[in-house]
Amino acid sequence: MNAVSTPETLLDVKALDKRFGGLHVTRNVSFALRAGDRLALIGPNGAGKTTLVNQISGVLAPSAGEIWLRGENVTRTSQAGRVRAGLARTFQITTLAPHFPVQRQIELALFEREGLTGRLWRSIDSYPALQAEARDMLARFGLQAHAATPTQDLAYGEQRLIEMALALALRPKVLLLDEPMAGVPKGDGARLLAALDALPRELAVLIIEHDMDLVFRFATRIVVLAEGAVLADGSPEAIRRDPLVRAAYLGG
Ligand SMILES: Nc1ncnc2c1ncn2[C@@H]1O[C@H](COP(=O)(O)OP(=O)(O)O)[C@@H](O)[C@H]1O
Numbered sequence: 001m002n003a004v005s006t007p008e009t010l011l012d013v014k015a016l017d018k019r020f021g022g023l024h025v026t027r028n029v030s031f032a033l034r035a036g037d038r039l040a041l042i043g044p045n046g047a048g049k050t051t052l053v054n055q056i057s058g059v060l061a062p063s064a065g066e067i068w069l070r071g072e073n074v075t076r077t078s079q080a081g082r083v084r085a086g087l088a089r090t091f092q093i094t095t096l097a098p099h100f101p102v103q104r105q106i107e108l109a110l111f112e113r114e115g116l117t118g119r120l121w122r123s124i125d126s127y128p129a130l131q132a133e134a135r136d137m138l139a140r141f142g143l144q145a146h147a148a149t150p151t152q153d154l155a156y157g158e159q160r161l162i163e164m165a166l167a168l169a170l171r172p173k174v175l176l177l178d179e180p181m182a183g184v185p186k187g188d189g190a191r192l193l194a195a196l197d198a199l200p201r202e203l204a205v206l207i208i209e210h211d212m213d214l215v216f217r218f219a220t221r222i223v224v225l226a227e228g229a230v231l232a233d234g235s236p237e238a239i240r241r242d243p244l245v246r247a248a249y250l251g252g
């Protein structure tokens with residue numbers, strides 16, 4: 001018997017294929033994510049990265065292939081069903097309620113997780129444990145001073161932090177991040193990086209990111225997508241040396 005147990009496979013993408021009419025956007029893509037993985041999905045614009053994440057999260061139905069989450073075939077499962085099965089992706093900024101104080105926004109997500117949304121939400125005040133959890137979460141992201149600030153008054157980088165906090169409030173096993181640094185001013189990047197570093201160890205994370213410094217700092221594995229297909233899948237060191245990847249993407 002092995003002394004060290006292999007972490008559980010949480011997400012298994014099997015021979016995924018997606019066509020939009022004549023456009024073949026996902027071509028026979030397979031990869032698996034285990035607990036604790038930090039997988040970066042990289043590739044040029046239009047390679048099909050977002051389309052892939054949209055299929056995994058259930059926004060788009062694949063043309064062929066299967067998606068398994070924690071041993072369950074979720075290929076035909078609704079987005080909400082996949083969230084219940086342990087999958088979360090960063091919310092789009094438009095799903096934040098602009099006038100809502102940050103603390104309330106997080107409390108609502110916790111309320112949803114606990115299946116309490118049927119109740120009047122003023123009764124959040126009678127759930128001190130959830131309020132404390134929301135406060136802890138804000139502290140973890142360095143946003144405690146903004147608890148009472150409406151989200152619309154936060155800087156863009158801080159709003160992206162809130163999106164990440166809302167996704168984590170669901171206590172996912174698998175987290176999908178589609179370009180979390182996009183549009184974040186250089187000066188605000190450090191806190192997002194710190195938040196990435198502070199993600200729960202056992203969480204499986206898939207991140208789409210163009211900033212190669214971040215990718216090589218964060219990822220334990222890299223999948224390179226080109227024209228919808230997996231061009232390479234390996235350790236950051238292997239990807240950095242791969243002549244195919246250098247030619248196609250990293251630029252010599
Ligand atoms: N709903 C859609 N209908 C038709 N074509 C689409 C749709 N969504 C994406 N595409 C096309 O799929 C290709 C991959 O897009 P995308 O997944 O956004 O790439 P990436 O995220 O890697 O930049 C592009 O050619 C894009 O135009």
Ligand SMILES: [Mg+2]
Pocket residue numbers: 049050051
């Ligand atoms: Mg994209």
